[in-house]
Amino acid sequence: MERGRLRKAPENFLDAAGVRTVFAEGKQGRRDFIRKAFATAAAAGGAAAAAAQGAKSVGEGDPAILNLPAHSTGLGQPVVTDGYGMPSKYEANVQRRPSPGLTQTSQSSVSFAPLQSLFGIVTPNGLHFERHHQGWWDVDPAQHRLMLNGMVKTPKVFTMDELMRLPSVSRFHFIECGANTGMEWGNVAVPTVQYSHGMLSCSEFTGVPLITLLEMAGADLKGGKFVLAEGADGSSMTRTIPMSLVTSGQVLVAYGQNGEMLRPENGYPLRLVVPGVQGVSWVKYLRRIELGDQPWATKDEAIHYVDLLPDGTHRQYSSIQECKSVITTPSGGQVLLDKGFYSISGLAWSGRGKVRQVDVSADGGRNWRTARLETPVMDRCLTRFNIDWVWDGKATMLMSRATDETGYVQPSMRQLREVRGTRSIYHNNAIQTWLVQENGEVKNVQVS
Ligand SMILES: Nc1nc2c(c(=O)[nH]1)N[C@H]1C(S)=C(S)[C@@H](COP(=O)(O)O)O[C@H]1N2
């Protein structure tokens, strides 16, 4: 990518304005660190000095502040009463996108969340990634029904009204498709973090614990070992889920996402939330739950989302998304305009609990420093990390490595391949490496 084609903030925050914000907000210790970074950069002269100068002069008085723009002197727009509120027109580049490298049929498709443009841990609903095996539907909630059958005393059919008057819970969780980062197995270095890790999103989900509904139906909680969840779209998505996740109250029959009803793309009006488990089990347009005593081995679990191991066997039902992290800024496709201070920021998550620690290397894995975790750090939820860094203008490699509360450490690609071989598509949680080139361009590379 050429420098002339830089994307605007926040997709490319790496300009003097980004640094000024850090100046204004940094804590004392960090501010000193940042000042020193600038002093070093200024001493080095050239473009870096100019950037530091620029930041200073703006902070101390830009005469442009005296010119009142039209929006300070005229009348603003009236309140937005005609429809759903929309983002600023200046944010039009922040979008879900299909991957340029993936073959898509019109209805079996995936769009990736723009992780490089997001702050904190919550994915706005209009930017939540999508994965449809048979296209999406805007299902009429008045017509939608949820059936409970199998090993229950009284099979039940719920309307949405009946479900929504039951006591609900709201919880923040990530959802990651088991195929996220799948291209990397084949050594395909997709250009940006949107395409390498964007089948990942995080929301506050609201719904009824599935166990509540099963109890209402008089479920056989001793004999029942698994539930089958079935979707109402053309793919009839069906997945087996172990009862241990259900009886602990974790699995939700959800209708809410970030304070409003689910979006049609994400399963409106009802989807299963299976915290820590790969996305495919989060059945959308949920219409049936069957309680049984053994896994069903349906089409969606016998041939999809299985892992071909080096000995030729298929690993099935490996559904927990293991601990993983990725640096979202700076990341592939972005450009570092000058040497000097940067705040490296990224996301970490684990399907087995909370993230305990994230370490970051700015020298290709030789040295690691522990990053700051932004609070709150929640169970099976995205955790935002960041760490200060001064780029000396030389080519280098950035990596992040997460550890979860079970003590599990995110593996390198080489460690993962030792166990999993080279024929996998799914469940790649390896350490991601971004190469910062001398000209500031950031590229996706694989190191062994
Ligand atoms: N009914 C139904 N449920 C489904 C799917 C589907 O195609 N149909 N796709 C699954 C897959 S593979 C994933 S990764 C997640 C994606 O959820 P999202 O589209 O809300 O991001 O939904 C899962 N649930």
Ligand SMILES: [Mo]
């Ligand atoms: Mo998926």
